[in-house]
Amino acid sequence: MKVELRGVRKSYKAVRALDDVSIQFEAGQIVCLLGPNGAGKTTLLRCLAGIAAPDQGDVFFDNEKFRRDRLDLRSHIYFMPDFPFLFWEHSVARNIAIILRLYGADGEGAENRVFELLRDFDMLALALRPVFTLSRGQIYKAGLTAMLAADRDIWLFDEPFASGMDPQGIDAFKRHAREAIRRGRTIIYSTQILDVAERFSERICLIHEGKIRAYDTMEKLRSRAQDKDNVLEEMFRALREENL
Amino acid sequence: MVWLFLKATNDSAAGLAVISLWSFVGLCFFVTSLFAMLFSATDLPALHLLPVSEDVIFRWELQKFFRRSALPGLLDQITGFGGLAWYLHFSLPQWALAMAFAVLSWATLMSLTALCAARLPNLPYQAIGFSVIMAAVAAFYAQKIVGPVFMRLFDAAAPELNHILPTGWVPSLFQCAVLEGNRLAILLIVPVALILFALKNSLDLLKVRPKFQEFAPLEPASPVPKLVQKAVARAGVAAEPEGASLADIEEVIRSRRFLARVPSAGWLEKQAWRCLSAREKALAEFAFPSGFRMTKAWVIIFRNFSIMTVLGFAAGMANLTLERCIFVAGLVITLLHGLLQILTNGAGLRAIFCSGVNIPLYAPYSIGFRELSRTLFKVSAIQFPLYLAIVMAGTQLAGLFVGLNVADGVSIGFRIGSLIFAGRFIVTTMAFSSHTNDSSRFHARTLGLIAIMLGCVFLFLGLGAVSVLCVDIATPAVAWICWFAAIIDAYAFFRIYGWFYDRNYFDLMNVPRQ
Numbered sequence: 001m002k003v004e005l006r007g008v009r010k011s012y013k014a015v016r017a018l019d020d021v022s023i024q025f026e027a028g029q030i031v032c033l034l035g036p037n038g039a040g041k042t043t044l045l046r047c048l049a050g051i052a053a054p055d056q057g058d059v060f061f062d063n064e065k066f067r068r069d070r071l072d073l074r075s076h077i078y079f080m081p082d083f084p085f086l087f088w089e090h091s092v093a094r095n096i097a098i099i100l101r102l103y104g105a106d107g108e109g110a111e112n113r114v115f116e117l118l119r120d121f122d123m124l125a126l127a128l129r130p131v132f133t134l135s136r137g138q139i140y141k142a143g144l145t146a147m148l149a150a151d152r153d154i155w156l157f158d159e160p161f162a163s164g165m166d167p168q169g170i171d172a173f174k175r176h177a178r179e180a181i182r183r184g185r186t187i188i189y190s191t192q193i194l195d196v197a198e199r200f201s202e203r204i205c206l207i208h209e210g211k212i213r214a215y216d217t218m219e220k221l222r223s224r225a226q227d228k229d230n231v232l233e234e235m236f237r238a239l240r241e242e243n244l
Numbered sequence: 245m246v247w248l249f250l251k252a253t254n255d256s257a258a259g260l261a262v263i264s265l266w267s268f269v270g271l272c273f274f275v276t277s278l279f280a281m282l283f284s285a286t287d288l289p290a291l292h293l294l295p296v297s298e299d300v301i302f303r304w305e306l307q308k309f310f311r312r313s314a315l316p317g318l319l320d321q322i323t324g325f326g327g328l329a330w331y332l333h334f335s336l337p338q339w340a341l342a343m344a345f346a347v348l349s350w351a352t353l354m355s356l357t358a359l360c361a362a363r364l365p366n367l368p369y370q371a372i373g374f375s376v377i378m379a380a381v382a383a384f385y386a387q388k389i390v391g392p393v394f395m396r397l398f399d400a401a402a403p404e405l406n407h408i409l410p411t412g413w414v415p416s417l418f419q420c421a422v423l424e425g426n427r428l429a430i431l432l433i434v435p436v437a438l439i440l441f442a443l444k445n446s447l448d449l450l451k452v453r454p455k456f457q458e459f460a461p462l463e464p465a466s467p468v469p470k471l472v473q474k475a476v477a478r479a480g481v482a483a484e485p486e487g488a489s490l491a492d493i494e495e496v497i498r499s500r501r502f503l504a505r506v507p508s509a510g511w512l513e514k515q516a517w518r519c520l521s522a523r524e525k526a527l528a529e530f531a532f533p534s535g536f537r538m539t540k541a542w543v544i545i546f547r548n549f550s551i552m553t554v555l556g557f558a559a560g561m562a563n564l565t566l567e568r569c570i571f572v573a574g575l576v577i578t579l580l581h582g583l584l585q586i587l588t589n590g591a592g593l594r595a596i597f598c599s600g601v602n603i604p605l606y607a608p609y610s611i612g613f614r615e616l617s618r619t620l621f622k623v624s625a626i627q628f629p630l631y632l633a634i635v636m637a638g639t640q641l642a643g644l645f646v647g648l649n650v651a652d653g654v655s656i657g658f659r660i661g662s663l664i665f666a667g668r669f670i671v672t673t674m675a676f677s678s679h680t681n682d683s684s685r686f687h688a689r690t691l692g693l694i695a696i697m698l699g700c701v702f703l704f705l706g707l708g709a710v711s712v713l714c715v716d717i718a719t720p721a722v723a724w725i726c727w728f729a730a731i732i733d734a735y736a737f738f739r740i741y742g743w744f745y746d747r748n749y750f751d752l753m754n755v756p757r758q
Contacts, residue, residue, distance in 0.1 A: 046751075049608055050607075050748065051603060051751065052752075052753065053748040053749060053750055053751050066748075067746055067747060067748060069612055069613070074610040075610040077610070078608075079608040081603070082599055085598075087533045087591060087605075090533055093496065093497065093502035096502070097502050097504075100503070101526040101529060104526075111500045111503070114497055115498060118497065124494070127496070127497065128493055128496065
C-alpha cells in the first residue's frame, strides 16, 4: 500500500511541526524517519495514523484521501506509539485477543501466530499476567506481539528502539519486520539511533524543523556524502552547523 | 444566586439550600481535583526523581490543591453567606456570625473532601457534580417558562435538602442559630464536629495510598501483588493461575481459550450480545474489556428503590418531613445509579498519557466515531426500559408531593426518561471530545464547532426543561413538541460533531492541563 503526504502542514501554537511536507512511501520497504528532537517525526507518524489533523494538505493511501471515517483505509494501518495503548488491568493474552478481533484477525491460525510471536519475544511465560505488572520493555513487547499478530499493511512505529526492549526483543522485531517487507508490508518508524537507521532501513527520511531535508536510500545518500563511513553523522553535523 | 432565590421565594431556607447545593457540587469537584493532584498529577514522575521523601511530595501536592481549589471555595462560602446577610438586612453581630459560619462551612467542606477521597474513593464524583450542574443550567436557561414551578419545588424541598446533604449541615446550624428554624437541627453539630475531627485521619489514609510507581519488572516466579489481584478482580478477569506452567499457558493459547470472550453472566448481558453485530461485538469488547455489567446493577437499583419506597411510606406514618427526606435521598441515589448505568462509556474512551499529550485509547486503532457510538447506544438501549420504569415510578412518587395526577406523572416520567436516553448522544459526543483538542485553537471552524456544540446543548437543556417542567404553563401538545425537538437536537449535535470528527478537523489528543 502506497502512503503519501501532499503539502502537509501542522503547527502546535507557534511551533511548525510539519512545514509543507510532500513525500511518498512506496509499499514493501522499511523507511526510517530520522531527525533531531522536535524535528516533526512523531507528528508525521501521528498524521499518518489519523491522530493529528493536518492544518493544511492531505494524507493519501493508495491515492485515496484519508479521512477518519474511511475505516476501509484505517484497517490497513497499525500505529504503535512509543508506549503501547493497552488495557493495563488485563492480561497480555486478553489484550491481544481484543486487538485481533478489532482487526478481524482472530480467524483460524491466529492462535499459532500468537504462540510463535509470544515465544519469539520471550513473552510466553508472561502471557496471562496483567499488563501493569510488566516492565516497560515487556509492555512494549506485548503491544508488538498484538501488532505483528494483526499483521496490517502499514506498520507505523514511534521510537521502537527506545522502547526498553532487550536485545532478544529487538532482534526478533527486526527479523519479523524483514519478513513482513517480503510480504509487501510498509514499515515507517522513527529513531534517533543512527547505527540502527543505517543498518535496518531501506530508505532514510531526514526531517529537520518540520521539513524533509533528505529522502533516499542509504546507497544514494552515501554516494553523495564526503565521509562515506559516517553518512548520517555527517548529515546531522551539517544540520547542527546550520542552526549555530 | 442566593440573592435571586431569596428574592423569588422569600424563604431563608431556600437561600441556604442554594449554598448547600453549591457546596455539594464543589465537594464533588474538589474530591476529583484532590485525587488528580495526589495520584495522577503529571509532575509526580518528575517529583519522585527528587531526593525528597514521599511525605514531602504529598505535602507539596496538597498545598497545590489548596492554592488552586480550596481558597476559591472559601470565597464562595463568604459570598453565599454574605448574600444572605445582605438580603436579610443583618445587624453587625449577625454579619459577624454569618462570616464565622461561612468559614465553618468551608472548613467542613475541606474536611469532607478529604474524608470522601479517603473513605469513598470509588463514587462517581465528577458525574454527580455535572448532573447537578446540568440540572441547574437547564432550570436557569428555561427560568422564564419553568421558573415558578421550579422555585415552588425547590422551596418545598429546601429544608430537606439542607438536612440530607452533608454540605447543608452547617447552613442548617446557621438557620437554627441565627434565623428561625427547627431547633432540633442543633444536633447536626455532632456530625459536623466528627467530620472536622476526621480531617487528620483522612489525610493520613490518603498519605498511605499507593502513589506513582516507576515500572519495575517483577520476577516471573514472584506472586502477583495484592494491588494487582484487586485490580484484576475488579476487572473481572482471571489472573494468572497459581503456578501456571509454560505448558498450561501454551494450552490456553493453542486451544484458542485466550480468544474466548468474557462470559455473559446475566440475562441482560446475553440480550445485549444478541443485539450486536460481529463488528459491534468487537467494539463492545474494546469499550468494555471486562464485559458488560448490567443485570446485577439493575437488581441493586430496583432493590434500593423498593427499600426506599417501603421505608419512605413507613416513615410517612410518623413524620411527613422524614418521609420526604427518604424519598428525595432514595430517588437521587437510584436515579443517579441508573443514569450512570445507561450512560457509561466504558474503558475504551479513556486517555493515555503519551509523549507529552493525552491520547484516547481508541485513537491509534481502526475505530470509527459512528460505529463506536452506535455500539454504546445499543448497550444503553438494552437497559433503557428498566431506567424508564424507575423514572416513571419515581415521577409517580414525586407526584404525590406536588399534586400531579397519575396520567401527568406517567407522561412526564416518559419524557424525562426518554430525554435522558437522548442525552446519550450528547454524553457520547462529550466523551469523544474530552480528550481531543477540538476547542483549543482559534480557527474559524473551531469557534464554529464550539458555537454549534454549546448552542445544541443549551437548546437540548432548554427544550427538555420546558417539556418536563411546564405542566402548569404550556399545553401537553407544547410539552410533547419540545420533547421531540430536544431529541432531534441531541441527535443533530451528535451528527454535526461526527461530521467535524470524520473530516480530521481536530487532533485526537490534547495537552494535559497541568
